Amino acid sequence: MTGPNDSPRPRYRLGVDVGGTFTDIVLTHAEDGTVYTGKVPSDAARPASAVVDGVAGSLARHGVAPEDVEHFAHGQTFALNTVLQRAGARTGLLVTSGFPDLLEIGRLRLRDPIDFFAAPQRPLVERADVREVGERLRADGTVERPLDEAGLLAAADSLVADGVQALAVSFVHAHAYPEHERRAVGLLRAANPGLVVAGAAELWPEEKEYERTTVAVLAAHVAAQLAGYLGELSTRLRALGLRCPLYITKSNGGVMSLDTGTTEILRAAVETLLSGPAAGVAGAVRLARAAGVDRLITMDMGGTSVDTALVEGDIPYSTDSALGDFPLIIPSVEVSSIGAGGGSVARLDASGVLKVGPRSAGAVPGPAAYGRGGTEPTLTDAYVVCGYLDPEDFAGGAVTLDTAAAHASLRPLAETLGLTVEQAAAATIDVATAMMHAQLVPLLARRGIDATGSRLVAYGGAGPVHAALLARSLNIRHVLVPWSPGTLCAFGALATDLRQDLVTSVGETTATLDDARLERGWKDLSEQALAWYARQSSALYGPPRLRRWADVQLLGQSFTLPVVLPDDWPPTAGSLRTLFADAYRVAYGVDATGSELDVRNLRVTLTAPADLPLPAAVGAGSARPPRAHTVHESGERRRALRRRRADLPTDTVVHGPVVISAPDTTVYVPTGATARADSLGNLLIDVEAKEGS
Structure with a gap:
């Protein structure tokens, strides 16, 4: 308790993302938005240990007392990896x-x-x-x-x-x-x-x-395994001194309390399967909106794959996702896995055609350039050979890149193809770009999205390296690299809302559907949602909002359209007819007015917005001079520069080719492109700008 002359104690919030290779930590000041980030190696056998060690180290490093943390939220791939394996x-x-x-x-x-x-x-x-x-x-x-x-x-x-x-x-x-x-x-x-x-x-x-x-x-x-993990995590965080509410992010882009009963831990087991990727999308959307961007394509590129979401205004959701071999009908952020990751292995197929992935070198032994015993050529090794990474300042100095090993890994591939090692590396990067392009274009077509009007938001360890190259292939001019792309999923865990989705089956046509049944069905779901909200620690979230919607189709058809009932519309069959006709006209260009409808399900979504300040404005860097560098682009050796991201003052514009290193990632700006540092710490890349423009 503070006395009349005492200053109030500072308040902090912790966001954590548990990945396969690293566990990311974001510590933010709850009032002024100051953000501190960190990474620790993940522990596959005891994932809670990495979280606790990372949290303890971050608090000690920045002089924060555990009792001053008012909020803890984390995303994880523990449940997802358990299913996939x-x-x-x-x-x-x-x-x-x-x-x-x-x-x-x-x-x-x-x-x-x-x-x-x-x-x-x-x-x-x-x-x-x-x-x-x-x-x-x-x-x-x-x-x-x-x-x-x-x-x-x-x-x-x-x-x-x-x-x-x-x-x-x-x-x-x-x-x-x-x-x-x-x-x-x-x-x-x-x-x-x-x-x-x-x-x-x-x-x-x-x-x-x-x-x-x-x-x-x-x-x-x-x-059972998730309950054991969450139980151990909760116990150890409490022993560390955290007294705040503890949350876990969900596949639907929301969070839920870790303090759950039998039924809710069972729901958590399936509702958190896409926990990490969903938090990343939430974080990307929040930062993009702050930068004035509402049409974006997210690019979360790690060591194995690229996870992407197509955003037009709101976060996209799906009730028809796939999780490896398994369907997932619980609403989740619509994330698709495309292309290859930084650890994907380059190889020749039976026809002698160069391929990248899907097999990955993983964290161990990893790319040859990491010096952990890997000998196979990977996309990261191709980056090293082409000069897209800074061997003297990679991962904040935590990893020393072995350029000779990267060259050696690609040499057999180059000899078979009759190319130089540099040409083979450039070809590997081109193939990876083409793979991402080929898989992303159909996703854009299915959503009716013109990529040229969107901005590519790149994060993850490898996303900012490859983003400008992918953007050019898609005719996307602008790329946004967030202030800390390697820890964006951890920040997203803090930026997500409380959210709960509920469903009840109807299976009746509008010819016989009683309005009273519609009203009762939505009322029951709303009461369940509010009861769930009452069990959550919701003091740091805004008031809850309920959205009523339904899965509706034409009688005799097999696929439904989501129909959202506005707050001021009565819950009647007449309302569904009017709203469905509008939705059907937009989706198919056909007037379904007067048609008999089949109402399959009623749904309710509860959301309570997170009360989190944006990251504090970034101060001016030291503006230290750049260092000379060399890159290989389009089969040519070119003079380039190396910069550190922390050395770029706000509004500094740099012209490619330039390699910009940061502790959590590297940003590659190719020839003909420019990058500008904004006041929020983002890098805004224009891939079509010319030198001197």
């Missing part, structure tokens, strides 16, 4: 009798319909770990066959005896009539108190049976 709990699945092949049949879609040798997708639950349960509710909710409770418990005992560590339950029509499934989940939890039991309808009551079941399986597979 299938490293979670061995999961058993209990289904309605007659549906044991539910996961194997899936949607009967082939990933590549013209590949006669395509291997089928392997479910997360082995066929031997599926058990049928005697029960059946009809589509109208009437009981065809009562739940066989003894058979249910016997099936679970059989699975546990076989070594299953978690259970998922998914019964037919439980999204609309959950009585049997709810009873089954209760019985299983009572009989197996130490076992994770996930009910599909309890987690996400949407009608799509395969996708709904996948949600339960993913939750069961990940929940």
